[in-house]
Every structure is written in structure tokens, then in C-alpha cells.
Amino acid sequence: MNSNLSAALCYESLNNSCPRIVYLLSLRISFYFLFTTIIILTVSGNLLVIFVILLSQNPLPAPTNHMILSLSVAGVLIGGLVLPNSMVRSIETCWYFGQILCEIHTTVDIVLCNTTVWHLTFISVDRYLAIFHPLHYRNLMTNKTGMAMISSSWSLALVFGFVIVISNPQVKIRGDLYKFCEGGCFSLHAREIGVEYSIIFYFIPVCTIITVYSRIFFVAQRHAKVIHSYNKGPKPSAPLTVKNLKATKTLAVVVGTFLFCWTPFFMCNLIDPLIGHSINTLLYESFMWVAYLNAMFNPLIYVLFYSWFRKTARVLLSKLFLQI
Template identity: 80%
Template structure:
């Protein structure tokens, strides 16, 4: 076995040529690497700029700033900025170079921050769905139900659950499942969560509980809204009113479909692999995991579009803000 490992190391590039215990490195063609750097850089620039725009616009809209909904959106956007500005750049280097050049301590810190930020994003989305449920089903009591204290409790819960879970992973030090012992002890590797044996528990807390909340809430909103629309259509008089109601129903349906569809598109493939991989002896290709991890990151880029750009007041304020910004430049 040692002989085969030695042959593999001789025929493979290393993360650190001067170290005997360096991890092997997969060297992609230069054209592919440059293309990936351009793609990933574009993704985290759009993620940071989009979420920063949300933060600035909400702060500029003083009449909307005091609502619990916008406190949730601000907190969600802050998590998006940190994912784009801190997590993505280092993950980009690891994904493209297939090596970790930032040290073991920073590897653990980066992994922990990655887990905390992605987890808090998912919980924010869950609480935003609850907020939308209260706004639609209890409009008369909404202001009494969604107070500043309620919004603050949701934000604290989102960050608190993510922090507890993130640090629990570090403290428990879950086993890294790699097929050869050489990969466990080499220098230049930083195995993200997909390499750690936390599978089902991680997936239930991180994904399945929030996704059940989101699907249940938005599903109820969708079906009840459709039922109410049919009742209204049956009593409406004249084609003009009917057309207006149909347009509103169509817009609401599209919004709900985008909210749920984007969330499921970004996160489901990663977690399905996370559950299946231990069952098949950790035989899923690492490159596939890396690709699905980046698809999950995309949710932080899409969030500003989904949860804010549907608001007409946001679009108006954003136009004013951007026009002033470009005029000053």
C-alpha cells in the first residue's frame, strides 16, 4: 500500500513541493483555471454588491427601516455580504487549486464561519416565510404580532442556532472520511464539511427542518391564496376587475415559485449527496461535492433578488441611490 501511495505522489503534483508530507494537487489546464477564477470572482462580487445594495437602500428608506421584516432582511443581507466577502474567496482558491494555503488554524476557522453563515441564512429564510405567513393570514393583527422584539428574537434565533451548531461541530471534531490515510495527515488539505462524518444529523438541523418550515408555510399561502382568488373571481363583475385579479394571482404565484424553487435548487443537491455518500462508502467524487457547494453558495447571491427586488419601493429607492452614486463618480 505504501508503494502505491509513493507512486501516486511521484506522478501527481504536490501542494508544497518542498514537503515530504504534502497533499497531492490536481492541476487543471490554465484556460480552465482562469475561466473558473473569473466565474467565481464574478459570483462573490455580485453577492457582496447585491447584499450591500439591499443594506444601503433599506437604510436610506427611513419609512421602511423600522419594520421587523426589514430588520430580518438587513440581517440576512449582512450574512450574504460575509459569505461573499469572506467565505467565497478562500473557497475559490481551494476549489480551483485543490489545495489549502492558509494554514490549519484558519482552515478550522473558515469552515466554522462557512457553516455558521450558511446555516443562519437558511434560518433567516425560514423566519421570513413565517413573517410573510403572518402578514397574509393575519393582516389586522400583523403589527401586533411582528413587533421589533419579535423580529429581534427571530434574528437572534437565526444567528444563535447557527453559532451553536457551528461550534458544536468544531468541539465534537467529527471524523474526516477519506479513503486513504495519506490524505488525512498531509499538509495543504482543508476538508470542508462534505468530508466530515456528520451526515444525517447535520442535514436534519441545517436543511430538512428549515425546508419543511418554508415549504409548509409557502404551500399554505399559495393554496389559500388560490382558493380566495377563486371566490373573488366568482363574485367579481366585469372583465377589467377579473383581469386585474388574475394578474395579481399570477404575480403572487410566480413569486412563491421563485422563492421555494430557488431555495430547493441551491441546497437540495448538496444535502442529498451529503446523506447518500456515507451509505455508499464515501465514493462520490470530490469535484462533484465542490460544484454542489458552489451551487448552494449561489443562494446568497439570489436572496437580494428574491426577497427585496419584488418590492416596488425598493426599486424606486435603488434607482435614486444608484443615480446619485454614479453622478458623484
């Protein structure tokens, strides 16, 4: 046995207790510090995005603003509702909050992660319209259309989340059934539904996003040359196109970060059933936390790529600290 951990049970007095891995105290303290920092940055960063969008006159179109705002709301909820309990489960390797809260936590986890995927899918559609139909973009992408996309993102995620939880899946890890043991809450990590879950939740939307952005970047190169020629004369449509291209590149970084964070976890979901559910649980949990990091990275991207965001955030933070 590794000197950094030992095997035990979640409930020593129960025969049907789930197994537990006990990490060294120093390692557990380090993990708690790391995960708490991630939670604080996730919540505070997404709250900052929400306040900046609500209080600033930024150059992004209103529907795009609304989708980024809704995406940030999901980020706040992930950091505030999902990550704290996930932190305890990952570090203690047991669930001590009861079966009802397990079902609630699992549902909220799936819904919020799934709505992130759908938001990014609709954002890619928004960017597609902005690049391919710049003259008709305002007519095509109205506030009503944007709200319909946001509503669809949340509705699809809610339906999918409840379907998974209501289906009451059994969880098999290395051939052992973990559905009814005490101290377990493995629904989101269920390897028996991993393939279907991964394809529906991740790979179909991601293929859509990649296809859309591939076309966008191909056309963006041509638009950049046209914009350069437009800048030689007083063409009113050129500045709008420049802003659309810049917004598209920034939101493409958001999508790329999402792919970087979530792909390892879903690849495990696909591969694990093929190799007899032999992927190490610790590796699985590590990839899950890399995926959670996506909610923390999005606000950092806005800070790095949007000058208007940095200016507004600087003003808001300075006022906040002056009041304190």
C-alpha cells in the same frame, strides 16, 4: 488522466501532504474570473439591498424588512469572508492559509450558511402570520418579535457552527483519512458527519418551510378571491392583504431559489456515505458553489419582483455614479 488536469501534492517536500489536482492554466484563469465575478456580484448585490432597505420607505412590514436586512448582511459576509478563500481552495484544490485560518474559515462558512436557513425559516413564519392572521399581524409580529427571530437565527447558527468545529471531525474520502494531511481544509465537506449535518442543518428547517408555504399558498388562493370582492367597495383592510400576498409570493421565490441551490449539495451529503464515499470531489465542489450562488441570487429576486426596490436602487446608483 484527463488532459485538463493532472495529479500532484499540495506540498511536494512533505510526506503527509494532501493530494492535489492541477488544472490547466487556461482553465484556472477562467475559474478565477468566474468566481471573482460571483464574489463581486454577491457582495455588491447584498450591499445594495441593505442600502435600499435602510434608505427607502418601502411597503414591507418593519419585521420583514429587518429579517431581509439581516439576511443580506449574511450574504455580504459570505461574499467577503467565505468565498475568496473558498475560491482559492476550489481552484488550487489545496488550502495554503494555515490550520488556524482553516478552522476560522470553516466556522464562519457553517455559521453564515446555517443562519441563512434559519432566516428563511423565520421569514416563512412571518408570512404565515401575515396571511393567516392579517388583522392581528401587527400585534403578533412586532419589532421586538422580529428582533428575537433574527437573534435566534444567528445564535442557533453560531452554536451549531462551533459544535461542528469543536467536535474535530475526521474526513474520509474514498476510504482515505484526510484529517491530518497538510494542505487540506475539508471540515465543511466532511462526509463522515454528512448525514447528521444535512438533517439538522437543512432537511428539518426545509420541511418546516415547505409545510408552512404549502398552507400559505392554499389559503392565498381563497384570499385572492376575497380581495377581488373587497376591491368593489372601500374596504381598508384589502390593500394590506394584497401587499401581504405579493410579499409572500416574492419571498416564496427566495425560498424556492434556496432549495434549488442547496438541495444537490445536501443530497450528496446523504448519498455519499451510502456508496462508500465515492462521489467525485470535483462534483462535490461544483454543488458547493451552486449553493454559494444562493447569496448572489437573492438581491436579483428583489430587483425582479419589487418595483419600489428597483426605483430606489435606480436613484441610489444614479447618485453614486454622478458623484464618481
